[in-house]
Amino acid sequence: xxxxxxxxxxxxxxxxxxxxxxxxxxxxxxxxxxxxxxxxxxxxxxxxxxxxxxxxxxxxxxxxxxxxxxxxxxxxxxxxxxxxxxxxxxxxxxxxxxxxxxxxxxxxxxxxxxxxxxxxxxxxxxxxxxx
Amino acid sequence: xxxxxxxxxxxxxxxxxxxxxxxxxxxxxxxxxxxxxxxxxxxxxxxxxxxxxxxxxxxxxxxxxxxxxxxxxxxxxxxxxxxxxxxxxxxxxxxxxxxxxxxxxxxxxxxxxxxxxxxxxxxxxxxxxxxxxxxxxxxxxxx
Numbered sequence: 168x169x170x171x172x173x174x175x176x177x178x179x180x181x182x183x184x185x186x187x188x189x190x191x192x193x194x195x196x197x198x199x200x201x202x203x204x205x206x207x208x209x210x211x212x213x214x215x216x217x218x219x220x221x222x223x224x225x226x227x228x229x230x231x232x233x234x235x236x237x238x239x240x241x242x243x244x245x246x247x248x249x250x251x252x253x254x255x256x257x258x259x260x261x262x263x264x265x266x267x268x269x270x271x272x273x274x275x276x277x278x279x280x281x282x283x284x285x286x287x288x289x290x291x292x293x294x295x296x297x298x
Numbered sequence: 299x300x301x302x303x304x305x306x307x308x309x310x311x312x313x314x315x316x317x318x319x320x321x322x323x324x325x326x327x328x329x330x331x332x333x334x335x336x337x338x339x340x341x342x343x344x345x346x347x348x349x350x351x352x353x354x355x356x357x358x359x360x361x362x363x364x365x366x367x368x369x370x371x372x373x374x375x376x377x378x379x380x381x382x383x384x385x386x387x388x389x390x391x392x393x394x395x396x397x398x399x400x401x402x403x404x405x406x407x408x409x410x411x412x413x414x415x416x417x418x419x420x421x422x423x424x425x426x427x428x429x430x431x432x433x434x435x436x437x438x439x440x441x
Contacts, residue, residue: 173412176403184396188388191363198372251377257370257437 221292228293231286235278244297250275254297263291306368313361314434318427320355321394324348325417325424332417342406349401352420356398359391383433390426393419 232244239250246252256263264287270277282290324347331344366387370376375384397419408416 170409170412172407173400173404173409176400179403180396180399183399184392187360187395188392191367191388191391192374194364195367195372195374198367200372246377255371255373255376257373257376257380 224289224292225296227286228289228291228296231282231290232293235281236290239275244294253294256294260291260295263294264288267291306365310362310365310369313358313365314431317355317358317362317394318431320351320358321420321427322424324351324355325420327351328413328417328420332413345406349405352394352401353398356394359394363387363391379433379436383430383437386426386430386433390423390430393423393426397423 232240233242236244236253239247240253241247241250244253258266266275267282267287267290268277268279278287327344328348331341331348334341334344367373370380373380373384374388375381397416400416404412
């Protein structure tokens with residue numbers, strides 16, 4: 168039996184695990200506040216030009232968002248009781264466009280008839296501009 | 299500091315599979331080593347394999363976690379599939395690091411009761427890792 172060794176090892180293990188978890192979450196905070204990403208599209212899918220560098224496109228997207236999305240997703244897209252936060256989306260632009268166009272069964276209406284491709288692009292530009 | 303996020307997507311994909319596989323291998327080797335009788339002649343070898351697998355697996359979680367944080371731009375929880383991924387990743391990360399440290403310090407000088415508890419934690423962590431991997435796959439398939 169090596170109860171003493173095991174107990175000491177357990178104590179140190181818990182300290183290292185806590186420090187590692189704290190370090191990871193601290194790194195997350197550092198990344199959020201200090202790291203700038205070259206491209207907002209890290210899923211490997213490109214859209215015409217850098218859509219997030221167009222203030223006009225973003226403003227247009229913001230307008231459409233307020234008209235059609237803010238009721239459920241909140242005025243600042245931070246989510247509501249029935250719809251998720253849309254900041255820091257990690258799905259591709261194609262996936263966002265598809266969701267806007269086709270909706271989600273029993274959860275979100277489709278907007279394919281309401282918005283054309285350029286208008287959906289502006290909505291994506293707005294969503295990608297959220298931080 | 300400016301970093302191309304595509305780099306982290308590739309690095310995360312490349313680094314996550316090592317800790318998942320090594321944790322499961324450690325669980326398999328140590329479970330077999332625990333179950334098999336001394337006379338089999340494989341007990342010590344299986345525990346040795348489990349020892350190195352858990353330590354390498356625990357070390358492998360750090361690049362996986364760091365590249366994942368860069369990939370999501372520092373999101374700790376997120377929502378939908380990413381939220382589920384993280385709900386399994388964070389406990390798995392903490393427990394795996396704890397198990398790796400414990401095993402590295404104790405080595406083969408464990409008591410039967412201590413090792414039983416270690417095995418329970420290891421099997422639980424393997425399950426958490428599998429679930430985290432499943433939701434990570436869902437993130438890729440849905441994107």
